[in-house]
Amino acid sequence: MTLLLHTYQFFTQHPGTIWRHTLQQLYLVAIPLAAAILVAVPLTMLATRVRRLYGPVMGFANAMQTIPSLALLALMIAIGLGIGVLPAVLALFLYALMPIVRNTYVGIMGVDPGVKDAARGMGVTSWQLLWMIEMPLALHVIIAGIRSALVATIGFATLASLIGAGGLGSLIMEGMGLASNSIVLAGTIPAIVLAFLAEGLMGRVERVLTPRGLRA
């Protein structure tokens, strides 16, 4: 009970600190994720047209997610990017690629070949095939990929403080350094809430973007 009380006191006494760290955390998630979407979705769309691209693209994204997250951060330093926000954002970006690439590819390739054949036979251009048929039908699958990338990124972002990128992770680290569980919780609780909020929000987005005709 005392721990909760102390945590509560920390929240009320240092709202600015917590807000600042949370905001940093949001940047650390939003920037790499947005970059990952902007790179991975078009690149993977291209890979559905130029099939031999898919191997290298997916292989790279997969490798980035396979590297242990801490090692990936350390790698940023090792390759000379130093510490701070930039290497953290880059690492988070690389880490977020895989679920987006995978789901974009699966989503587009999973569109019923009969639908695509009928569309081509009716005279859609390849752009129209992508925008009128494949994208609407694949969108909810792509969103599901973004959703898992987002959740993974929020988790990973708390580690980014290890290379000096700030965020809620630095609050947790600070608390651990001071052996203060209330400060640790002050970092942990917003991180958890953020993750659940993001998850819930994306779930809703996914449902809204699922075409009516596909909803069970």
Add this chain to the structure above:
Amino acid sequence: MTDGNSGSPGADSETILEFRGVTKSFGGRAPAVRDFTLSVARGQLVVLIGPSGCGKTTTLRMVNRLIEPSSGSIWLEGRDCKTYNPVELRRRLGYVIQRIGLMPHLTIGDNITFVLRLLGQPPAARRDRAAELLEMVGLDPAEYLDRYPAELSGGQQQRIGVLRALAHDPDIILMDEPFGALDPLMREQLQEEFKRLLRTVSKTIVFVTHDMDEALSMADIIVLMKDGEIVQVAPPEEMLRHPADEFVASFMGRHRVLRQASEVSVADVMIASPVMTSASNGLARSLELMRRRRVSSLLVQDSQGRYAGVVRQSELQDHIEAGDQSPVGTLADRTVATLAPSDSGLTAMHQLLSHQQVDSLPVLDADDRIVGLVTRGTLVGLLGDALRVARGVQDVNLAESDRALAGEVAR
């Protein structure tokens, strides 16, 4: 493009689609389609049929350039398809496929008018057109326009698939086994409906199927293919009667048997002078006639020469042994089914097969006079001949074979 010295295929105003020596090979394998040449007249329904892998679908898909020919050319309304932009070409044609391929995220209305949307028609006009088409196949627009494909049965989905090909009023519709995925009942229903639809909107159809029933019921012209080549081009009737070779004959097999039996009339195959007796004749005399003519039943005539029934040998014997003195007319059984000379051979088969206790059926004219008899032997002869024809061994001459049979019976 010049078509001066090669002779314009458009010279014949009736020809809407022409294949000129079209060949398609994929990689190093044997060509999927080889030297395919065919003229399709406006308004015709041409069925491409053959065993799987014969190149019929490849041929179809070369028309709308989903597949490009390796050599040769395809001419649409006097213009080489190569000179069209593929996308524009496809928007001029209708396309129906076995997998249906409705857009699951679009409403029925939007699905029907998908090509009109590609052509830039405004939504209101498209909706009107969709409603008009739905009404043509008896679907209530109010109920269907805003529904989604997943809410419809397979048969209804393909109805929409067909309407979609009609929406932009193309001259030519390409259909790749359109009813192939439906159950037989639904298939037949859609075939009939489609034929009815074609009477109101005159279209040229290129139709791929592997189902001979479908080909026979739909086609104006059947193009039978094998290993990428045309084996025979003929109207259904001619293909049934004069198959080009053994392959065609065997491919038509079953259909030729049934067609033969349904085309031949009872008058053609019946025994024209069956063994008869008068109703007033005595039992013993009738039995003696049976023995002499080696038959097991007699047709009984009344005094005016009208059919009075059938007597069987076993009954006659029983009554003679019992000392019955009445004339044979009293034993005549009138419950046996009878045939008319104009009935088809198929009807005769059905009657004989469904009445196992009788082995012959009297044939009566309009005045109830006996004009002939159809026996199980006749039936066997008919089937045998049809089978022989189906195997392409020889042309059929049913009347002759039946005369031989009649002679045997009467011997």
